[in-house]
Amino acid sequence: MAQNLINALSLGSLYALIALGIALLFSIMGLINFAHGELITIGGYTLLAFHGLPLAVAVALTVAVVVAAALTMERLAFRPARGASGETLLMTSFALSLLVQGGVLLKEGADPQSVNVLGSLGASVDVGGMTIGKLDVAIIGVTGVLLIGLAWFLRATPLGVQMRAAAEDFTMARALGVRADRVVATAFGVSGAFAAVAAVFLVARTGTLTPSMGLTPVLLGFVAIVLGGLGRLWAAAIGAYVLALLSVMLQAYLPTGLAAYRDALVYLGIIVILLFRPHGIAGRPQGVRV
C-alpha cells in the first residue's frame, strides 16, 4: 500500500510538472500549447546528447536548452499571434508541434533510442521493510521544491504578483503598467523549465526516446488540468496527483483479467468525478485565476 502511494506520488509529480507548465500559459494568455510535448521531446534528446557528463551538469544544460527553446517558440510563433483568438493560438501551437516533431524525426530518426541517465539513482533503499526507489524519492522531492518555489515566486515577488494579475485580467494589468512581453516570456520560461525537468524524470523512468515521446505526457497533462479544474493554477497539480493515484491503484488492485481495461477504467473514474464536480475537483465556474 505505502509502496503504491510512493509510486502514485512519483507519477503524480511528473504529471504535475507537465500540467502546471501548460496551465500557466493557459491562465495568462489563453493558449492551449500543444507544442509543450515537443519541449519534453527536446529535453529528452538534449539529455541524450549530454549523456556521459555528470548528471547534474547534463540536467542543468537540458533545462537551459529547453528554456531557450520555449522562449524561442514564444518570440517567433506566439508573440506575432498575441491577442488572436484561442483557436488561432491553438492552431499555431499545433503547427509548431508538428514542425518540431518533424525536425526531431529528421535529425534523430524514428527508431526508439535508449539512454540510461539514472546512475546511482537506479538503486533502491529499504525503509522498514519497504523497497523505495531512489528515483521516486528524487522525483517527489525535486517536484516538491519546484512547486514551493513557484508558489513563493507568484506570492512574494513583484513579477509573480504581476503574473497573477495578468492571469486574472491581462488588459487591466497592462493598463497599470505591467509589461506584457516580460510576463509572457517569464511564463514560457517557467513552463519550459518544468518541461525540461519532466523530460529528465520521464526518460529516467522509461529509458527510451522517440520523436513523439511528448505526446502522451501532454495529453495526460491536459486530462489532469480538466480533472483538477480550469479555474485555478494549483488545481492542475491536484488533478495530476489524483490522476496518478487512480492509475496506480487500478494497476495494483485490478484482477489480472481486467488489467487490459485499466486505462478505460481510469477515464471512467474521471468521468464519474466530473459528473459530480463539472468544474473539476478544485475548479471554479468563472474566469481563470492563478
Add this chain to the structure above:
Amino acid sequence: MTLLEIADLHISYGPVDAVRGVTLDVEKGGVVAIVGPNGAGKTSILSAVQGLVRTRSGTIRLRGAEITDWSPERRARAGIAFVPESRGIFGSLSIAENLSLAACALAEKATAAAQIERSLELFPVLADRLNQRASVLSGGERQQLAIGRALVSSPDLLVLDEPSLGLAPVILDGLFASLAALRDEGRTILVVEQNVSRAVRLADHVYSLRGGLLERLENPQDLVGDPAFRAKHLGME
C-alpha cells in the same frame, strides 16, 4: 501647457462609428469632464487615451509626443492612469498587492512605499484591510481602491470613467472631496461623469458628447438648472 491633445479621433467597432472626429485638449493641472447619454462614446474615448481600443484615425499626444500607437503599459509608464467603469480590481490579489501593482509604472521604484502610504492616507478604509483579498470589498471600497491604486503610479494624468457609478450618496461626498483635493494639488484629471451637478462643480471645462460628437459647454451650470438643456445633452427626462 497642454498635457493631453486629442485630435480628430475616430473609433469604430465594425459598422458602428462610436467616436466621430473628437478634438479635445486637457491643460496641465486642469480638470475636464465629459457628460453624455449612454452609448455616446465616452468610454471609447477614455479607453483610447489608455490605449485599450484601436483607433481608426486621429492622433493622441501626451506632452506633445504622439502616443497613438503606444502600448497600454508604455502609456502607464509615461504617466497616464486609468480607472475604468468596472474599476479593474484584481479580486484574487490582496488589497496590498493591488496597490503595489501600480508601482511598476513608477519611474522611481524606491518611492513605491511612500506612494502607497499616501493613497492609504487618502482612503483609510483600505489601510485596515491590506492583507484581505480585494474580492471581499464593497462597490464603494473597490472604487476607493481603484483610485488609490491609480495614484500610486503618481500619474500626470488621471483618467476616470464614471467614478460615481453605483455609489451611495454619503460615499459620493467623500469621493468627490478626494477628487477635489487631487485637483487642488494640481493633478490633471479627465473624467466621464453622469452625476452632472458634481461634474460641473469639479471641472474647469465640461464637454457634452452625443453620438460620437463632442461639444464644449459654455454654461455647464445649465445642465443642473435648465431641464430642456439637460434633456438635450444627457438624453433623459
